[in-house]
Amino acid sequence: MSDEQKALLLDSVRKYHQEIQEERPFVPGVTEIWPSGAVLGVEERVALVEAALDLRIAAGRNARRFESAFARKLRVRKAHLCNSGSSANLLAVSALTSPQLGDRRLRRGDEVITVAAGFPTTVNPILQNGLVPVFVDIELGTYNATVERVAAAIGPKTRAIILAHAVGNPFPVAEMAELAKEHRLFLVEDNCDAVGSFYDGRPTGSFGDLATASFYPAHHMTMGEGGCVVTSNLVLARVVESLRDWGRDCWCAPGESNTCMKRFEHRMGSLPDGYDHKYIYSHVGYNLKTTDLQAALGLAQLARVDEFCASRRHNWRRLRDGLDGVPHLLLPEATPRSDPSWYGFVITVVPGAPFTVPELVDFLEERKIGTRRLFAGNLTRHPAYAGQPYRVVGELTNSDIVTSQTFHVGVYPGLTDEMIDYVVSSIREFVKTYG
C-alpha cells in the first residue's frame, strides 16, 4: 500500500470518527454515570487502524516505543510491557525469586508483607511463587498501610514488601523504601491504580525496586488489556524480560539475532557447548507479552495521560468539596506529601450510621450512579484464601470495616461537572432523609 493510500484511509477513519460522534445530553437518573471507563478519541482509533494496516501483530516497534516513553514518564530506566496489571505483579514478584539475585533471591516459605484489603492480584503472585503473605491492616481515610504497621510485621523470614497505592492515593512510599533498605527487603509498588500520582514530587512507581501498571479500561490509560513492569535495576529488568518471554536467556527482539555477538558460543547448564542462545532458558518463564496493536493504542493514550490525570484530580476535588460536612460519611484524604492521581472516590459509611451501605448504594444505583466496592475488602474472608498459608499481624479491624462499610464512585475523565454534581446532590439527598 502506498503512503498516499494509507493517508487517505486514515483520513477516512478521522471522518468516520467525527460522523459517529453524537452529543448525548446528560439526563439525571437516566444517563449512566459509570464508576470507571476508558476515554478513547480519534487518535486512538487512527492508531489502531494504522497498526492493523501495517499488520503489526506481535509486539514490535510500537511496544518498544511505548516501553521507552513509559519509562521516561515514570523516571525509571526500564519498562516491560505485558498483557495485564495482574501479569505485571506476577512478573515483579516472580523476578524476586530469580537465581540471578544470588543470596537475595526469595525462596519458598519466605514472607512478603502486604495489606489485607485491596485487589487480589497484588497478593496472588506471593502465593503463586510459594511465598507467604503477611497481612497488615490499612488506615481508614487513606486506605493504605502505614510504615509503623509494616515495620511491626517484619520478622526473620521477611524478604519483601508489596503494596498498592490504594485507589490512586500513594502510601508513604519514600519512608517505606527507607524501611525496606534498612532491613534489606525488596519493595514492589503496585502502581496499577496510581499512574500519574506523585509523592514528594516524584512519580509513584519510581521508588520501589520494581513497580507495576495496569492498562485495563478502568485505569488511568488503556490498551484494552495490558500492563507494565518498571524498574531502574538492570538485573531485575533482564529477569522480568526473561520471565515474560518464555524464560529465555536471549534478549534479542523478535526478528533480531545475535545482538550479543556470540549467539553460538554460550555455555549454560549441561547443554552442548554453543547451543543456540535463542533457545536457552534461564528461568521457568511464561509468555505474558502484548500485541503491537495494544502498544499502538497505549502510545495514543500515553500522549493524553496528563490531561486524564488532571481531570481525575478535578472530579475528585469537586466530589470532596461537594460532600464536605455530610454526616455519617468518612471522606477520603490524600496521604501527606502526596499528589494523588485518583482512581476513584472512596466513601466509608461510619459504623453506627442510621443507614447501611447497601441502602445508600441501592439508592445511587437506582439513579444510574455506578458504584464499586473497595475491590475485595478483607481478602482473608474470601473462599480463595481459606487454607492458604498466610500470617496476620495485628487486628484487621479497618479491613473488616472497609468490607462492610466502604464503596467508591467514579472520577474517570468521561464524567462531566453536571454528573459529578448529580452524584453529590443524590448522596446529600439520601443522607438528609435520615436527619
Ligand SMILES: Cc1ncc(COP(=O)(O)O)c(C=O)c1O
Ligand atoms: C491495585 C490493583 N492491582 C492490580 C490490578 C490488576 O490489573 P489488571 O486488571 O490489568 O490485571 C488491579 C485491577 O484493577 C488493581 O486495582
